[in-house]
Amino acid sequence: MGSPVYIQIHNQLRENIENGKWHVGQKIPAERELASHFNVSRMTLRQAIQALVDEGILERRVGSGTFVANRKVQEKMAGVTSFTDLMLAAGKTPSSKTISYHLTVPSQTEIEKLQLSAGEQVLRMERIRSGNNIPICYEIATVPAKLVEKFSREEITTSFYRTLEQKAHLYPGHATQHISATKATERIATYLQVKRGDPLLRMTQLSYLQDGRPFEYVHTQYVGSRFEFVLEK
Template sequence: MENTPKFAQIKQHIIDNIRAGVWHENQQVPSENELANQFKVSRMTARRALTELTDSGILTRSQGLGTFVASFKSQSSLLEIKSIAEEVRQRNSHYSCTVLSLESIAALAPIAIALGVEIDSQVYRSVLLHNENDTPLQVEERFVNPALAADYLQQNFSELTPHEYLSNVAPLTEARHTVEAIMPSEEVCQWLNLFNEEPCLQVIRRTWSSSGIVSFARLVSPGSKYRLGGHLTFKRPI
């Protein structure tokens, strides 16, 4: 252990605390200064440990808020992001959208952390119901950083999707996904016309542009009507 570089010791310390349940999902971890003091190293060494754990998906960092334990659910950055309207039309089906909510709200802590903004600052929220051939296909709840999409609330989302609009005003450079099966809430069941309890597919997605975090979205679809797929291409070994 004595021969192990200090930044690696800090990384192992953080990983051990997460595995032991000392720090839970979305819980804030010690700052660079606190780790530097604890391990008697420079802030640069502590920063390297936090940065490497963030790059590997173990931690997530929000500017001005701190560093947090990332979601334990498996993530994929290999899913192609398409507009749901495009997906429906590619099946030669009719796409339509029902706007359930479009508003400005004060960001609670989880939303502020996800968007990298101050707690209680104003963010935009939309709830949309995407339909295929007039049948509900997906509920989309999205929180948007106003600094990167100032006119979000003025858009007509029956004519273009939030994804299409945001891709124009803040072109995406990065996205992270969490995918899981859930049992929908009573409200979501009403929106999706689910009369019997049915597992749904939930995708949690954060998107970035070159200027910062653009949006944080929750997409819920009936398991019987929606699936995820993709195509991976692997490089041949040299």
């Protein structure tokens, strides 16, 4: 007995991509057009497409269609690397969109994690980080206000780590990271251009300077099909 029809279509579509018929970032034909081409129902065609999405070969963009997926951005689980440097290493142009940015009173957890003194404020910023204008992650970052008081908003939101290094000669050292799986809420799905309920990687990271001081506490949600962590032993 031969393979199911949707698997045969899956294999043909994958071959088209591997042979260069459709390039990375290119939109593939609409489901109706492909279903007609293969002479199958849209349900069968959709099964083939979904299998390729699950494999990270295709990606759906809400309101735009289905595209050949970019190579996933990788972060090696060792040391601290800025988002900007990760994007550049992957051959992508980094960008950020700031959702909120304000000085505020820290939570008890932030006081403990960042080792803050009584009365200290924090800068909390909410951002969407992208590579080649494709959203990679949504993050909420908290840093001690006194650490960034001499920096402009642009210097902080564009590339915080580079600003620390170039303006204050402070260099990131190590970090502790906690990673789990989650699903996109309606709000986060809109920010990341995915569907509500799509899988995300959730990471909480506490970063330290080389002198041992904690300087950034971040909660990040990554699009699972566009990002992966690599563990080195």
